[in-house]
Amino acid sequence: MRFLSDNAASVHPRVWDAMRAADIGDTPYDGDALSQQLDEAFGALFGREVAVLWVATGTAANCLALAGMVPPHGGVVCHREAHIEMDEAGAPGFYLHGAKLMLAEGEGAKLDPAAIRAVIDPIRDDVHQVQPHAISITQASEYGRAYRPDEITAIAALANERSLGLHVDGARFANAVAFLCCTPANAVGPAQALSFGCVKNGAMNAEAIVFFAPELADVVRYRRKRAGHLQSKGRFLAAQLLAMLEGDLWLENARAANAAAQAIVGAASDRLMHPVEANEVFMRLTPAERETLRQQGYEFYDWGADAARFVASWDSDQDAARTLGRAIANL
Amino acid sequence: MRFLSDNAASVHPRVWDAMRAADIGDTPYDGDALSQQLDEAFGALFGREVAVLWVATGTAANCLALAGMVPPHGGVVCHREAHIEMDEAGAPGFYLHGAKLMLAEGEGAKLDPAAIRAVIDPIRDDVHQVQPHAISITQASEYGRAYRPDEITAIAALANERSLGLHVDGARFANAVAFLCCTPANAVGPAQALSFGCVKNGAMNAEAIVFFAPELADVVRYRRKRAGHLQSKGRFLAAQLLAMLEGDLWLENARAANAAAQAIVGAASDRLMHPVEANEVFMRLTPAERETLRQQGYEFYDWGADAARFVASWDSDQDAARTLGRAIANL
Amino acid sequence: MRFLSDNAASVHPRVWDAMRAADIGDTPYDGDALSQQLDEAFGALFGREVAVLWVATGTAANCLALAGMVPPHGGVVCHREAHIEMDEAGAPGFYLHGAKLMLAEGEGAKLDPAAIRAVIDPIRDDVHQVQPHAISITQASEYGRAYRPDEITAIAALANERSLGLHVDGARFANAVAFLCCTPANAVGPAQALSFGCVKNGAMNAEAIVFFAPELADVVRYRRKRAGHLQSKGRFLAAQLLAMLEGDLWLENARAANAAAQAIVGAASDRLMHPVEANEVFMRLTPAERETLRQQGYEFYDWGADAARFVASWDSDQDAARTLGRAIANL
Amino acid sequence: MRFLSDNAASVHPRVWDAMRAADIGDTPYDGDALSQQLDEAFGALFGREVAVLWVATGTAANCLALAGMVPPHGGVVCHREAHIEMDEAGAPGFYLHGAKLMLAEGEGAKLDPAAIRAVIDPIRDDVHQVQPHAISITQASEYGRAYRPDEITAIAALANERSLGLHVDGARFANAVAFLCCTPANAVGPAQALSFGCVKNGAMNAEAIVFFAPELADVVRYRRKRAGHLQSKGRFLAAQLLAMLEGDLWLENARAANAAAQAIVGAASDRLMHPVEANEVFMRLTPAERETLRQQGYEFYDWGADAARFVASWDSDQDAARTLGRAIANL
Numbered sequence A, B, C, D: 001m002r003f004l005s006d007n008a009a010s011v012h013p014r015v016w017d018a019m020r021a022a023d024i025g026d027t028p029y030d031g032d033a034l035s036q037q038l039d040e041a042f043g044a045l046f047g048r049e050v051a052v053l054w055v056a057t058g059t060a061a062n063c064l065a066l067a068g069m070v071p072p073h074g075g076v077v078c079h080r081e082a083h084i085e086m087d088e089a090g091a092p093g094f095y096l097h098g099a100k101l102m103l104a105e106g107e108g109a110k111l112d113p114a115a116i117r118a119v120i121d122p123i124r125d126d127v128h129q130v131q132p133h134a135i136s137i138t139q140a141s142e143y144g145r146a147y148r149p150d151e152i153t154a155i156a157a158l159a160n161e162r163s164l165g166l167h168v169d170g171a172r173f174a175n176a177v178a179f180l181c182c183t184p185a186n187a188v189g190p191a192q193a194l195s196f197g198c199v200k201n202g203a204m205n206a207e208a209i210v211f212f213a214p215e216l217a218d219v220v221r222y223r224r225k226r227a228g229h230l231q232s233k234g235r236f237l238a239a240q241l242l243a244m245l246e247g248d249l250w251l252e253n254a255r256a257a258n259a260a261a262q263a264i265v266g267a268a269s270d271r272l273m274h275p276v277e278a279n280e281v282f283m284r285l286t287p288a289e290r291e292t293l294r295q296q297g298y299e300f301y302d303w304g305a306d307a308a309r310f311v312a313s314w315d316s317d318q319d320a321a322r323t324l325g326r327a328i329a330n331l
Helices: A013-021 A036-046 A058-067 A091-093 A113-120 A150-163 A175-180 A182-186 A215-226 A235-265 A287-295 A318-329 B013-021 B038-046 B058-068 B089-095 B112-120 B150-160 B173-180 B184-188 B215-226 B235-265 B288-297 B318-329 C013-021 C033-046 C058-067 C091-095 C113-120 C149-161 C174-179 C185-187 C214-228 C235-267 C285-293 C318-329 D014-020 D040-045 D058-067 D091-095 D115-122 D149-161 D173-180 D182-187 D215-226 D235-267 D287-295 D318-329
Strands: A051-055 A074-079 A101-106 A131-138 A165-170 A193-196 A209-210 A279-285 A307-311 B051-055 B074-079 B101-105 B133-139 B165-170 B193-196 B207-212 B280-284 B307-311 C051-055 C074-079 C101-104 C131-138 C165-170 C193-196 C207-213 C280-284 C309-310 D051-055 D072-080 D100-104 D129-140 D165-170 D193-196 D207-211 D280-284 D307-311
Touching: A013 A235, A036 A051, A036 A182, A036 A235, A036 C131, A051 A058, A051 A215, A051 A235, A058 A091, A058 A131, A058 A165, A058 A193, A058 A209, A058 A215, A074 A113, A074 A287, A101 A113, A113 A131, A113 C309, A131 A150, A150 C033, A150 C309, A165 A175, A165 A287, A165 B307, A175 A193, A175 A235, A175 C309, A209 A215, A215 B089, A235 A279, A235 A307, A235 A318, A235 D115, A235 D280, A279 C091, A287 A318, A287 D173, B038 B051, B038 B184, B038 B207, B038 B235, B051 B058, B051 B074, B051 B215, B058 B089, B058 B133, B058 B165, B058 B215, B058 C074, B058 D318, B074 B112, B074 D215, B089 C013, B112 B133, B112 B150, B133 B150, B133 D280, B150 B184, B150 D014, B165 B173, B165 C149, B173 B193, B173 D280, B184 B207, B207 C101, B235 B280, B235 B318, B288 B318, C033 C051, C033 C185, C033 C207, C033 C235, C033 D235, C051 C058, C051 C214, C051 C235, C051 D318, C058 C091, C058 C131, C058 C165, C058 C193, C058 C214, C074 C113, C091 D215, C101 C113, C101 D182, C113 C131, C113 C149, C131 C149, C149 C165, C149 C185, C149 D318, C165 C174, C174 C193, C174 C235, C207 C214, C214 D091, C235 C309, C235 C318, C280 D287, D014 D235, D040 D207, D040 D235, D051 D058, D051 D215, D051 D235, D058 D091, D058 D129, D058 D165, D058 D193, D058 D207, D058 D215, D072 D115, D100 D115, D115 D129, D129 D207, D149 D165, D149 D182, D173 D182, D173 D193, D173 D235, D235 D280, D235 D318
Parallel strands: A074 A101, A074 A131, A131 A165, A165 A193, B074 B101, B074 B133, B133 B165, B165 B193, C074 C101, C074 C131, C131 C165, C165 C193, D072 D100, D072 D129, D129 D165, D165 D193
Antiparallel strands: A051 A209, A193 A209, A279 A307, B051 B207, B193 B207, B280 B307, C051 C207, C193 C207, C280 C309, D051 D207, D193 D207, D280 D307
16 A cells, blocks of 8 residues: 555556557647647636647756746746655756756745745846746645745735746646635736646646746747657647546546545544645654554555554555554543 | 658557556655656666656757757757758757857758868967857768667767767657667767657657766756756656657667558569668659649648658658558659 | 967056055955945946946956846847857856857858848748847957947847847947047947947956946846956956046057057958957968968967967067068968 | 955966066967976876866866866756855856756755765665765855864775766865865865966956866866857966966965955954855844944955855955954944
């Protein structure tokens, strides 16, 4: 019973079906009929004009989105524990040609205007210091915390005031929307670009970069090809994205993952390190307690010396999650 | 009846089967059981120790392979019409951090030692000029020409003499091997790295970078992640590659594509601009002749003002190819 | 008697004087009184508003100027023998983050609209091919040829039509102006940026980047610092530039160099490979003839197997140049 | 009476003399007689074989030194307030092609093994996280603190254990040596490269990169040219460096600057924020106190709300420094 991560979960049957249906001759790259539908499909979801590019990974999505906003001599404010800082092997440095990540603090890996100002206000407005050009936040955050719409609005207002772009890493955007019970538009706020994650949520290898400032996409199209991310059979990526949107599969899957996470918490919410607002559970558990759980067949990651991380996915066995929850309560 | 390109062909049923079979929980990235089999499977194919990395596109394969050989201040000798020069949107400049492509001449988009020397011999050995660090050739070439084993050996000898790396872009390596009727090892020669193409040959979105100098892979692993090309469900890429090797599907598919290309040539070999040694056919055809063919339902690209390019793929209809061949002969 | 190059010539006494006079306490970097005078001084020279940055080398000047015009995924059209292509160690690839030089042909290392169109017209307007963003020409060219004002106007018209930036490498701009007997403004035409060379013309280590589109300078100021080219005692560079402008020393020096070059030609103009329109002389001379001249104490570079390059500088001994000219005529 | 910074101080007369003496025809770039003496001169100073390159700025020196040690996908551990992090406009990101600065803590802007381990030990040894490749320390530090020889030895031992390069930013190396009263060799320890600063210490615009691992210089020579830092009249930079070494002018100047700093401290050592171990004085001074001093004609920078920074230079007026010291004591 695996609660290691959602990043290797299985592929949803409806995604498989859509991919099989896409196995017909069509124009290569993103000239196919499915890729051509993306702008409209995501536009309908967000209720405004968007330009959408598919890519195979979240790292590529994040970095290409930022590449449209940040010059090589610029900087991006993000949380100290943001995925782009911690787990992307320096990809932002590569894609942004040496631009700098500017690390802000914040509880639960979330930023707020004060934390951002604490980073950017001390920067002298001269050529000796890297100037910020964008802010990147993660919805839900690396600790599974969801930004409320008014929190994003406040960050966006600061971004606007300082002429900074705003990017949202939405590797688990669906989980945040499912938790917030708000519209997708409210969950992303007035950002310029969103990495709309699907791989952790039932797709195989397709993520959407959603540009709310469509002119950014015109530059990023070149950058995507230049990064080797323009697949010739792009119809199979488009098919995955459209299948995720169809009938709100993306939300349905996220709700399942979130429910399993809540089941793991069960009666042991006193052990939580962070409120569970998505599909990740961070719990204080001693080494001995973790060992006990592992002997019962549960797989999960240690989180430092005295805690564990459990991640539920769209295909998590809800019974197993409940049983795990009870096992934790019984420790 | 499409003979536009092989890059958007359908996915082979055995590839689909392998992908479906891979849809089980496993370690993310390249820690899964399938990815772990790649070194051995390709090692058996080439009869020597190799290290293999999967990526989604040929552009990524070529550029990551070269990234292991060429420092930012170095250069790569390639043909003036090589794919890395003409059709990868400057990806080598991106992946190699500004290193330079040094363009050589050669009939049929093939290089030989004299053409390479014509580029590198005039380079002064001083810090004012970019020094070459690698050679990249394409097997089969952009005009569908296959290097004979002794031709590669001669290029490799020059590379070795000048301490240059040797990379082979094998987007259509299978077609070359099928044509040459030699071992894969002989078709790649003593190169350090091969982009072993599968996407044009029945796979969906998986290519193999085969490192014959396995230590290069240790650096490139970091570069792959940094480029956003380390997919979390990498097992689906590994599955594609293994399916292509299984029972020599890669060769079987290439033979089918090559046969279709020969059928297109049919009795009109006097029209050929290049000998057909893979699955591409470049033919002199007037605008009127091309129009005639198109009215008969054939799709293909113009190649300049007075010629056309036909590309056959593994799934080309052999009858359609023969009929096209006859239609050309009857023009 | 050295006619090897103008790049190691001595420093003009008035430049020395200006540098000594600058050795007073002042604001660091470019905040000093001298640096603050540059925009006005060059603005007066060119008769329009300009923004001027000093740097220590021509390579830095060229690459920083282009960095304001060309994104990392773009391209720069230049002559196949342009200094940025041949002799800057790949600096454009570094400063432009992998952007591509697109090589055009042209007699005497000069470009014209037809040659530029021959490079850019075949580029497909799609994401697979690098798109041109700027043109760079050299005034005077690498073979000492000067663009006439109408030639630059024609190139600029093409640049404007295709929305390309226009940069002029003026390492020997003074020599071109001296030859053309036109205004500096006419010798640079409607370019966006000029590398105004001084090092080869009597300065020690200061070149001016003159931005005729002053907004470009705002970005390049960051790039200059980021490249380590913002010297803290910048007043010594500004002093050199102002000394060169003072009393038209730059023109006076260039006239001296050009005159020495003409003296070298003397009666042997039939040996010339290129008309002498600046301070460089390329002459057909057999190995035996070159040996004869060297035995008489003349130093110069071989230019291929059967020619020689002589370069005169502002401090060349005019008598020595005349004597050399006679020696050549007597061969 | 300026105590703003040492970076705009005047040029020492012996440096001027050496530069004037260098104004003779010689080989361009670093082929001149003076540049050729650098390895030997610095080798004698440090008592071992070194390879030395001149550049015009400390930023270029630091970044080129690191470029020899760190691949684009690697990282450099430095102090959170290191000059390369705070005041070089992202130059390390440019020169290292996106490599990452990894920020460590430490009193007085100094690192120690524990602080370095706190940064590098948590880095997982996998491809998702940037791996450290070098450590950079500043001697004397950004707060004017000198590393004792055993402190550097301890850092070097850690670097060696983890296979990391060690670079020393010695913008004020002379001041540290003058303070420590040790040999230059002991003050730099077993580092691979030292940025040996001269600009702040009496030179005009020449710094030395001293490679104790001479093979690194072979790569950096290409990088220097590629960065536009290979001046054609390099003899004027070499002349400055040699003049600084001649008769230990570098030490004499540093001692003068250090003495002036001590004079500023005077009787007010209780106000110090950091022990004064070089030529920088950081003192707690209220806004009113600072205003008082400024009305007496002293120029210096505020350091946050309640402190000031005074920097003495080689040419500081010792009487003025003493008077300032008394003025502070009298506040």
